[in-house]
Every structure is written in C-alpha cells, then in structure tokens.
Amino acid sequence: MTGTYDILSYFLELFSSGLTRGSIYALLALGYTLVYGVIGLINFAHGEVYMVGAFIGLIVAGIMSIMDYNILAILFVTLTFAMIYAAAYGFTIEKVAYKPLRQAPRLAALISAIGMSIFLREYVILAQTPDFVSFPALIPKPAFLLAIKNYLEPTEVLIILSSLTIMVLLLILIKRTKVGKAMRSISQDREMALLLGINVNKTISMTFMLGSVLAAFAAILIAAHIGQINYNIGFIVGIKSFTAAVLGGIGSIRGALLGGLVLGLTESFATGYFSSDYEDVFAFSILILILIFKPSGLIGTVATEKV
C-alpha cells in the first residue's frame, strides 16, 4: 500500500516538476518562434533577456522587501518592472543587433546575436556580480494548494497555472488583435503585408517586445521558485527553449507550447527514472534527433504554418 503511494507520489512529483520546467521552456520557446515567424531569424540573445529580466526583478524585489511591502504586492510590481524592462531590452536588441543587418546574409545576424548575448552577460557580470545571488521566494502558497501539498508542490502549481494563463492571453492576442494579425501576415508574406499598409518595422519591434515580456515573466517565476540567479541562467534555459521550439516546429505557436511541455516532461521523467547526471544530455539528444529526422518538428510544416 505504502509502496503504491510512493510510486504514485513520486510520479506526480516528476510530472509537476516536468510541467513547471515545460511551462518555462514554452514561454521562452514562444519568443523564439514569434521572432522566427516575422524575421526568419533565431534570436540567440533571447536567453539573455530572460537573465536580465531576473536581475531587474531581483533589484525591484530587493528594494521593496526593505520597504516591507506584502509579498503579493512585491511579486506584482517585480513582474511588472521586469516585463517592462525586458521589453525595452528586446526592442533595443532588435534595433541594434538585427535591424541594421536585415539585408545582410543570415550568418551576419547570427554573429551579431551571439555578440549581443556575450555583451549582455559581461554587462551583468560587471554591473552586478559573477556569483550566484539569492532571489526572494515571492510566490505565495495559498491555503487551497497547501491542502494538496503531499501530491503537488504549491509553487509549481501556481507557476504552471499562471504560465498557462499567459499563454492563453498570448494566443488570443495573436489570433484576434491587429498586431497579432499583422505578425501572422508578415510571417506568411512580408511584402504583401507592406502592400496592405502594415507597418512591418513596428510589428517586428512589437514581436521582440512581446517575446521579451514572456521571457521576463518566466524568469521571475522560476527565480522565485529556485531561489538563486546568476549571469549564466539564460544560457542553458535559452538553448533548451530553442530546442523546444524546434521540437514543436519553429515558427509554430502551438508547436512552441507543445515542444516546451514535451521537453520539460521528458527531462523530468528521464532524470527521475534514469539518472540526473545526464539531465542536459536528454534535451540536446532530442534536438539532434529532431534536426536529423524531422526538421519540421512535431507540428508541422515550417513553410506554411509559421506564427
């Protein structure tokens, strides 16, 4: 009896931590996929926006903690600031690193992205610290979730639920709003979008900002959950989320969501049932297998079903 219980609760634990990771990957994968949809480039500096978002959050949360605000207020303001700043970073990265190279060969933009990524990491090392710093536990544990804490970790449930909410909002934005329609039209035929009077430059900026907002949101949630950050946190998460985007089918929104969740769950179960030594190996094995056997990803046809 106890044995069955243990097996079940261990499974649930892995499941919930897999979904948590998966939500984070999905939120970041959306950023990769949206940008790919509108300009056909992988924004390799995206992981750094996530990292910068976490540091902005740390500063805001730090100041507010000293001033003794309640935890929900701190979480709310921290998220808001981190998202706004990240949007500004996303906007600037596009203007500085990509826009001047829009007509240049893709390799130029790739190198520029890597340069931007290194710049942001070094900047945080210099302006902040090269060491790990602790991040306050901002996520509340409401009573109704404490009731099930033997099965599911309350913080994880909140991360999963809030990520899902954000994803649904994003899907509505993409499907229904003018800017969403502009993004989807650019991803299908940029020149035609121009001929209809769509301001392509503005839409591209908006896309970078939107992706960055999602990244900052993910960063705050996970930093508050894990409890520490450093300049390097965007790197591995960035590559894994990129993997998730490719896994789902780069350019596809639903693909990014699916890819993120599949990757998160796979990692969690693989490390839980096999060995945690190989945690990162699983993600990259998946990336390589996908690139070899199904470059278009789980959902689809890269060519037609972008954004």
Place this chain on the structure above:
Amino acid sequence: MNLQIKDIHSYYGNIEALKGVSLELTAGEIVTLIGGNGAGKTTILMSISGLVPPKRGEIHFDGNPIHALSPDKIVSLGIVQVPEGRRIFPDFSVQENLDLGAYLRNDKPQIKTDLDYIFELFPILKERRYQSGGTLSGGEQQMLAISRGLMANPKLLLLDEPSLGLAPLIIQQIFQIIKKINQEQKTTIFLVEQNANLALQIANRGYVMENGLITMEDKATNLLGNEAVKSAYLGI
C-alpha cells in the same frame, strides 16, 4: 485624384530597371500599361507603392511628393496595389484576408458597406468566407486579391497582371468587374497587363513599355489600331 510620375529611375542593386519613366493618371480613368516580360511594369508599381523607391525622379499624388514615403503612408493616402501572383495569405480565411485589406481603416460602418459590396461583386467569396485562402482556385484567389485591395478603400487601384494564368472565361468576368468598380466606385485604375487586347478594350488610355522605358502613350482605341502594337502585343 492625380498621380504624376516624373522621370523615375529605380534599381535592384546595380540593375537599373526603370531608366527614366514618366506618366500621369487622372481621376476616374482606367489606364493600362502593357509590355513584355521584364520590361519593368511591376517595378513601376513597386516604385509607386514605396517598396522599390526610385533613386532619382519624383512621384506626386494630388500634388504632394510621395516617392520618399513608407509603404504604409502610401496605402493610407488611398494608393493600393494588388500585386502580381495575387499573394493571398494561405493560412488566413477569405474573411481574414479581406479584414487585412482594411488594416489601416477605422470606419467600421463603411468597412461593412464595402464588404457587402464585395460580396455582391463576387458572391463566391461570400460562400467561401471561412475557407482558407490557400484552398481557393486561381480565379477565386484573383477575385479575393482584388477584393482585399478594395477593402483598403482605394482612390487609385494598381492591378498587376490580374489575368495571369486564368482561363479566358474567368478573365472576361474579372475584367468586366474591374470596369464596373471603376464606374460605380469612381476608383482610378492602373492596369498592368500582358493580355494587351483585353486590357486596351476596357482602358481609356494606355502606355507601352520596353526595357525600362515608356515607348508609346495614346488613347486605348488608337493603340488597338496601331500596327507596331498589333504585331508586338496583340499577336495579329
């Protein structure tokens, strides 16, 4: 409505595709531009729309220079292009394609009126309303492309080879509707065509272009009777 193109030179990299083109369109006209493959017809339209802005020369719309404006500003003035190859958004439904035509507009009641008008012109589009653009036939796509252009409420409609790849019967139908739009909506139409015969039949005036230059300009009826035009473009 008045569009004046004065001696424009437009380039793709180092290739000079327009070598000093001048032409004028006045309100209510249907003007056609005919010429062989690679003559530069599409380039003229792209220069007007701001996608291939001329390096030299000027384009004036109602007296104001537009050759340095961005494409969205040009559309907002009422200059709307229906490009070669129709370029329907394949993942969008017919309705979504039409909605995008009205992207810059905010006058909801008028948009609705225009939509009704379009469904009257092309009842098939109403039937196919929720079908994705990619699944339409060539003729239906051309109807949708023109309709999407109309949804932008154009003063000047630039049509690039609407007959391309369509069956003769469909071409007839589409040309009749182009004429109807011109008469009912008072939309000025600049019609680029390789199907010179049909184009000249519905046009008031025509230009002939070769190799980046305008070589002839006349009333459509005169061009239809012109020996050089007959042998080069009418296949007579």
